[in-house]
Amino acid sequence: MATSLPNINEIMDVCLLAGKIMLENGAETYRVEDTMARIAAGYGIKHSHSFVTPTGIIFSADGSESTKFSRILERSTDLRKVTMVNSLSRLISNGELSLTEAYHQLKVLETAKLAYPIFHKVAAAAIASGCFLIMFQGQWRDFLPAFFAGGAGYFCAVYLERFVRVKFFSESLAAFIIGLMALFFVSTKIGVQMDKIIIGSVMPLVPGLLITNAVRDLMAGHLVSGLSKGAEAFLTAFAIGTGIAVVFSFL
Structure with missing residues (x-):
């Protein structure tokens, strides 16, 4: 799959958003990095690089000169959101979810209140x-x-x-x-x-x-x-x- 520069930037945004949701809700570092790499590969970026800490994510991809950073300000425990991002990443890897749909679903998931009362x-x-x-x-x-x-x-x-x-x-x-x-x-x-x-x-x-x-x-x-x-x-x-x-x- 050939990707243009704007498309690569959009893919990086999806990867960062997925990693941000997972890290804010209790996912392990290796799981966050693995999920972002799988999402990038699902959209045609075979070689991506990430550095994840509890307070921030740095992500870059081959074919793009820019490196993106996402700041993590709040951390809690909501493993349901982690599971849902994992499910989305599998759909992306199987080619069942477009880039626009994935970004929209992740934005909805980011603001969703799934925690128990x-x-x-x-x-x-x-x-x-x-x-x-x-x-x-x-x-x-x-x-x-x-x-x-x-x-x-x-x-x-x-x-x-x-x-x-x-x-x-x-x-x-x-x-x-x-x-x-x-x-x-x-x-x-x-x-x-x-x-x-x-x-x-x-x-x-x-x-x-x-x-x-x-x-x-x-x-x-x-x-x-x-x-x-x-x-x-x-x-x-x-x-x-x-x-x-x-x-x-x-x-």
């Missing part, structure tokens, strides 16, 4: 907190304290992120609230094991996907992305520990 997230976090408590050999009597503390802490973390752009502070305050509620439940004899209540309640805040992606990227040789994601996961863990430590300083 906050009520569902908080309810899931609360149930998970109680289940984690039992998994860590806590007592059934502490299930409800962990349920309420975990739900309140997760709600605090999600709600404060709208006003505090630095995640460290929202996560630290969420852990602080969890610690206070655990202390309250134990001091009023509603709960028994304060440590188990706290451990179960903070688990929904633990950056499991970040840790997994950091290890996966390091194993694949993406050292910059792996180390930066690992550092972000460490900061989240440090924020959780800081909030709990402040509560323990009251004892």
Whole structure:
């Protein structure tokens, strides 16, 4: 397939948009690079080059003198969007999707609100907190304290992120609230094991996907992305520990 220069630029825009959506929603670095390369190959650009970090994507293609950059400002977890971009890339590789259609569908997907409502997230976090408590050999009597503390802490973390752009502070305050509620439940004899209540309640805040992606990227040789994601996961863990430590300083 022969491609003219304007067409190459349009293909690069589609590749960058697909990579941006995936990276913003929790995809691994190698998956983002592989998807962009497959999309470019599906439209006739056999040799493309990308450099992906958690905060930006650089992409270039043979036949074009320009190199394009996309800045990643926000990162969250929505694996449904990652799956949908993967599905689009397969359609492109099979020649079933035109360039214009692909760009339109990606723009729609970029702005789509596919995440679950906050009520569902908080309810899931609360149930998970109680289940984690039992998994860590806590007592059934502490299930409800962990349920309420975990739900309140997760709600605090999600709600404060709208006003505090630095995640460290929202996560630290969420852990602080969890610690206070655990202390309250134990001091009023509603709960028994304060440590188990706290451990179960903070688990929904633990950056499991970040840790997994950091290890996966390091194993694949993406050292910059792996180390930066690992550092972000460490900061989240440090924020959780800081909030709990402040509560323990009251004892």
